Amino acid sequence: MEPFDQRLAPEFFDRAQERVRAMMAEEGFAAILTEHPEDIAYLTGFFHHPSERPVAVWLEASGRVVMLLPELEREYAQSQSARAELVAFFEFPGIVAPFSVLADAVRPRGRIGFASTMPYARLASARSAMPEAELVGTDLLARARHVKLPEEVALHREAARITDRMLEAGVRLVTDAVAAGGDLPTEAELERHVTATGAGIMYGEHRNVVVASLLAGGLVYSGANSAFPHGLPSVNRLRAGDTFMLSLGCAVGGRFIEGERTFVLGEPTAEQRRYHDTIHAAQQLGRETIREGLECREANRLCLDVIREAGLGEFIRHRQGHGIGLGMHEAPWLEDGDDTLLVAGMVVSNEPGIYVPGHAGYRISDSMLVTADGAEALTTFPRALDDCIIPL
Structure with a gap:
């Protein structure tokens, strides 16, 4: 009997991301930002131990998916075949704040949803790094996860x-x-x-x-x-x-x-x-x-x-x-x-x-x-x- 494989195929994450994009279109979001470990695992397949070093996913309505992570996690994310483009910062708190590294990569503008579970300090850092974006709290990702594939x-x-x-x-x-x-x-x-x-x-x-x-x-x-x-x-x-x-x-x-x-x-x-x-x-x-x-x-x-x-x-x-x-x-x-x-x-x-x-x-x-x-x-x-x- 073949061992039970716990790893989901890449196509699963493509469908999960498309489900979220469809909801974003209905609710008028240009992108979604989340740093919740469960959301990150759902969207990309990357499981990690949360710490003071932020890991976050930026998902755009246009199709781009970017994961912000510390450099020390890059190889680990690659080993899990994380379904996202990786953008890394060296350390926390860093000379350049992590969310500024993300903002430099994605150039955020427009109405951006952020997961309402985001801690205040990280939200404040994201707002500071994204002055041209309107950051709006949403439970969209939680709702997307309700119905299991x-x-x-x-x-x-x-x-x-x-x-x-x-x-x-x-x-x-x-x-x-x-x-x-x-x-x-x-x-x-x-x-x-x-x-x-x-x-x-x-x-x-x-x-x-x-x-x-x-x-x-x-x-x-x-x-x-x-x-x-x-x-x-x-x-x-x-x-x-x-x-x-x-x-x-x-x-x-x-x-x-x-x-x-x-x-x-x-x-x-x-x-x-x-x-x-x-x-x-x-x-x-x-x-x-x-x-x-x-x-x-x-x-x-x-x-x-x-x-x-x-x-x-x-x-x-x-x-x-x-x-x-x-x-x-x-x-x-x-x-x-x-x-x-x-x-x-x-x-x-x-x-x-x-x-x-x-x-x-x-x-x-x-x-x-x-x-x-x-x-x-x-x-x-x-x-x-x-x-x-x-x-x-």
């Missing part, structure tokens, strides 16, 4: 397959410890094990592995620690009767997936069963209702109303979900304040949860591919409580 969907699917195997590995570590009759793993030990599993699969079965902000890993917490929605793994050791959560994911070709399940060690109490069953019902409704044409805020309402109607609304701490792509968290947001219409090709999380202080948290998440007539759960590990009990 087919090659991206293939990367998400592979990341989902690996995430399911990471969940299986976490359960196996705990069940093996129970069978051995010794100490159960700590949260930190469990986190290290599932992370090594995900990374090991990629390095063993893939080529051209892209190490983005996270290759594989996640949040692992048990008992009262899991009542913090984003609590970090600790040295707490799992104990009989605990609720524990595996909130895992990975990135293949820089495209993320998350999959989360909540488990119980031993026979669940009536309270644990009520909490888990409620979240399972809310998450199931989310899988049934997410579809093209549904507003994000309506998806969120339908899902979280299940929890409210069960009398557990006081334990809600967050929205139903969010977009997933080159960022683990990106727009659109399945939340009351986002009226974005879901569109086929989007990937979003479906992750309702409740968090009972001093007791535990309960969350189930799948990464969903939105389709014209519904949505497909890319992560498939079993969700019901009876499938998430670790017998003692």
Whole structure:
């Protein structure tokens, strides 16, 4: 069997750039400027470690694509076949400011969109270097990334397959410890094990592995620690009767997936069963209702109303979900304040949860591919409580 190749073909970036140009034409931009690492990877295929030295992409309506980068990154960008003309500055801050080097190369004029994520200091530097341009903030690139191209969907699917195997590995570590009759793993030990599993699969079965902000890993917490929605793994050791959560994911070709399940060690109490069953019902409704044409805020309402109607609304701490792509968290947001219409090709999380202080948290998440007539759960590990009990 041929290794799975994480590197996208040059033609992908040509299509991504053309998608952005079409949106630029509709919105009246002569060029777009972004220094966001995810935008840069989307437009050119160049992944890098962000630092004080700016890396930016300038994309013109006329067709020219220029990437500003420090000289020390030039060979690295070439090794990734970055789909852009490279313009380098020697060092930061430099005798000549980096954005002045870019301006000398592109001669900016007219209405220029800049990614609204750009930090103030870099925006100020760009404005100073481009006095004849009208720099206008825009979320155009974020919107362009909403709907995944087919090659991206293939990367998400592979990341989902690996995430399911990471969940299986976490359960196996705990069940093996129970069978051995010794100490159960700590949260930190469990986190290290599932992370090594995900990374090991990629390095063993893939080529051209892209190490983005996270290759594989996640949040692992048990008992009262899991009542913090984003609590970090600790040295707490799992104990009989605990609720524990595996909130895992990975990135293949820089495209993320998350999959989360909540488990119980031993026979669940009536309270644990009520909490888990409620979240399972809310998450199931989310899988049934997410579809093209549904507003994000309506998806969120339908899902979280299940929890409210069960009398557990006081334990809600967050929205139903969010977009997933080159960022683990990106727009659109399945939340009351986002009226974005879901569109086929989007990937979003479906992750309702409740968090009972001093007791535990309960969350189930799948990464969903939105389709014209519904949505497909890319992560498939079993969700019901009876499938998430670790017998003692």
